[in-house]
Amino acid sequence: MDKVYQHGLCNIAACMATNSGEGLFDNRDAILGAPFRFEWEWLDHASMFTAYFDWFDIVTKYSPLYRRGWVVQERLISPRTMHFSTFPFWECSRMVTCETYPLEAYAQKYQWLPLPEKGIPISSEPPEETWLRIIEHYSNCELTRFSDKLIALSGVAKMFSPHMGGDYHAGLWESRLIQDLLWQVRKHASGGETSAERPLEYVGKIPSRDLINLEIC
Amino acid sequence: MGFLSRSLETCIHDHPSCQVPNPENWIPTRLLDVRPTTAVDSVRLIERYSVLEEHNHKAPPYLTLSHVWGDEQFFTLTKDNITELNEGIQLSLLPLCFQHAIEVTRRLNIRYIWIDSLW
Numbered sequence: 001m002d003k004v005y006q007h008g009l010c011n012i013a014a015c016m017a018t019n020s021g022e023g024l025f026d027n028r029d030a031i032l033g034a035p036f037r038f039e040w041e042w043l044d045h046a047s048m049f050t051a052y053f054d055w056f057d058i059v060t061k062y063s064p065l066y067r068r069g070w071v072v073q074e075r076l077i078s079p080r081t082m083h084f085s086t087f088p089f090w091e092c093s094r095m096v097t098c099e100t101y102p103l104e105a106y107a108q109k110y111q112w113l114p115l116p117e118k119g120i121p122i123s124s125e126p127p128e129e130t131w132l133r134i135i136e137h138y139s140n141c142e143l144t145r146f147s148d149k150l151i152a153l154s155g156v157a158k159m160f161s162p163h164m165g166g167d168y169h170a171g172l173w174e175s176r177l178i179q180d181l182l183w184q185v186r187k188h189a190s191g192g193e194t195s196a197e198r199p200l201e202y203v204g205k206i207p208s209r210d211l212i213n214l215e216i217c
Numbered sequence: 218m219g220f221l222s223r224s225l226e227t228c229i230h231d232h233p234s235c236q237v238p239n240p241e242n243w244i245p246t247r248l249l250d251v252r253p254t255t256a257v258d259s260v261r262l263i264e265r266y267s268v269l270e271e272h273n274h275k276a277p278p279y280l281t282l283s284h285v286w287g288d289e290q291f292f293t294l295t296k297d298n299i300t301e302l303n304e305g306i307q308l309s310l311l312p313l314c315f316q317h318a319i320e321v322t323r324r325l326n327i328r329y330i331w332i333d334s335l336w
Contacts, residue, residue, distance in 0.1 A: 001333075007237060010325075013283045013284075019314075023316070065284065079235050092232060
């Protein structure tokens, strides 16, 4: 599965559709995405500022598509993605850009996989930290079947494995066992608390402190 | 679409780091050939060996689709319907999401797309 996305020219992401009966093209309200200007007191004089909606952040965290854990992997592994949402935006390893934004506003901000084999230049962030950001992202997603969480992560884990030093077991890297077992429950973006319940199928197989066990109430 | 199409062009031409090498000319087992047909607008399911044969054993570019499956049932590839699907799937019978994805593929002048829930 990961090979399919890796070798595709570009991935098309239907971000807003909640089932395949809904399309890619949204009837968009032009006001919604437009930058807005406001005046603000700054130091000792008033200045005009321009604010932009962070579509990339909103869609990649809260859209119907990206709430699904399976899809996170598809986005990370594809070399390029066209995100179809209220305001379409483009993502590749070199830039994230949106029609409503000044050009390259996000240039190189989201370096997910700095892997030389993929031809992506190494970023200043160590791979271990990139991995943690990805895990945090997965922990916030809803996966219809809980047992799918590890599988949904497996393609990405495979790509990271040459860089993490040691074996990979159920969401944990041998080289980082201590650090990765230290986590705390944080309030979910929607306001609910994450539940630390462990589904029966995992008892005895996955260490109880594993991040993968977090479920969203 | 213009903005996305230009972004793709820019990336292909100016971002060598975004090119994923494919020395083995790997492509998925099956793809949808979206080249418009003269009769009722259809797309064809095509097997890997046929694609490679047509393109001199060099992997042609293809798009992929990420989408929410939902609960709706639509037809999927089975042993029984594979011949039918090789001949053509009427575009209007496909779910809207797939119709749009196929339209995007055509507008970008790409011939193939991979959609996981179809097979």
